[in-house]
Amino acid sequence: MGPAVGATPPDPGVPGASRPGRRRLPETSAVLEVRRAVRAWSGEFAGGSGVVAVALSGGADSLALTAAAVIEADSVDALIVDHRLQSGSAEVAAAAAAAALALGCRTARVLPVRVGVDGGMEAAARRARYSALDTARDGHPVLLGHTLDDQAETVLLGLARGSGGRSIHGMAAYTEPWGRPLLGVRRAVTRQLCADLGLSPHEDPHNSAPEFTRVRLRCEVLPLLEEVLGGGVAPALARTAEQLREDGAVLDALAGELLAVARCDADSLDARARADAGGDGSTLSVETLATAPAALRRRVIRSWLLAGGAKALTEKHLRAVDALVTAWRGQGGVAVGGGSPRTRLVAAREHGRLTLRER
Incomplete structure (x- = not known):
């Protein structure tokens, strides 16, 4: 599984093509598209070339992604996770490591992991994979091979959850330390690049197993x-995700300002009310929140709950806490997950403030 090395002249529009000692690749449309995607990502999020995993x-x-990164970055370390869920997985991982070195990676490491059972195999494998990558990355960003098609599938899955715009933001190009340079590249292009370089990609049987929801989305729904x-559905879904992320970033910034005001206004209450409510700076003014637009108010509540230790927040949690502000009828507090083993984390309305305490 070794790469074909082209002898065509370098494209002056692609940086790195003429660097001494750099391996040249065939200048096919697929190769150049993937390389430019990696170059653009590096320029925006990594300040140009550098060391990446x-x-x-x-x-x-x-x-x-690996073939392009070797050309566009200073050094590339390949990290191969062996989930050990299929017979022969060690051989597949070893072949991937050999391909990485042949492509020009500085190092190639196989990371065997143990996959648990909590939340189903997909979720457990994902947790094991990301944990292993995070441990092995040595402080460098980790590039992931998610494509535009993966983004479209992610948006559809989020849409089915029905938990607001945040659920259909899709994947971001960079959420430290995870980079996704290929979110604008179709899956067919990556396959064509492999064909152009004479690479033989591994076909994971899980990627065609109909018992997985994402596989059915890929093979049936889309x-x-x-x-x-x-036609044009996948690019349209990806564009929608990008637009929603941009809008969400603005709303999140405005919500951050509102959160600071709500905290400050809560602190202006008299000392007795502060003592009764907890007095630890983790309270919010109900009046300030009640006069804010719903989109900002719920973002404030979400950020406040997460900062206070809430776990596994759902839309139901957010709306119940929001009702303490906008539909107050003397109802009790809302358990939001988190807390210690013998207590619950509860959001409540007390003395005109939202409080968050273990009970």
Whole structure:
């Protein structure tokens, strides 16, 4: 599984093509598209070339990403997670490591993990994978091979949850330490790059197993939507996610300002009320929140709850706490998850303030 090395002249529009000692790749449209995507990501989020790690599964997407990153970054360390869920997984991981070195990676490390059972196999494998990558990255960003098609699937999954705009933001191009340079690249392009370089990607049987929801979205739902709506569905979903992330960033900034005001206004209450309410700076003024637009108020409540230690927040939690502000009828507090083993974390309305305490 070794890369084909092209002997064509370097493209002056792609930095790194003429660097001494750099491996040249065929200048096919697929190769250049992936390289430019990695270059753009590096310029925006990494300040140009640098040292990066790449999460390499051996599939087409991560192989294409690795090939491009070797050209566009100063140094690349390949990290191959062996989930040990299938027979022969060690051989697949070893082949991916060999391909990484052949492509020009500085190092290639196989990371065997133990996958638990909590939350189902998909979720457990994801937790194990990200934990291993985070431990092994040595402080460098980790590039992931998620493509535009993966983004479309993620948006559809979020839409099904129905928990507001945040659930259909999709994946961000960079959430430290995770980078996703290929969110604008179609899966077909990464496969074509592998073909152009003579690479043989590993085909994970889990990626075609119909018992997984994402696989059915990929193989059944999205093709049907493309047929019914006349094409362009995946790019449209990806554009929607990007627009919602941009809008969400503005709302989050405004919510941060409102949160500071609500805290300050709560602190202006008299000393007795502060003592009764907890007096630890973790309270919010109900009056300030009640006069704010719903989109900002709920963002404030969400940030406040998370900062206070709330776990696994749901839309139901947020709306119940919001009702303490906007639909107050003397109702009791709202348990929001978190707290110590013998207590619950409860949001309540007391003396015109929202409080968050263990009970």
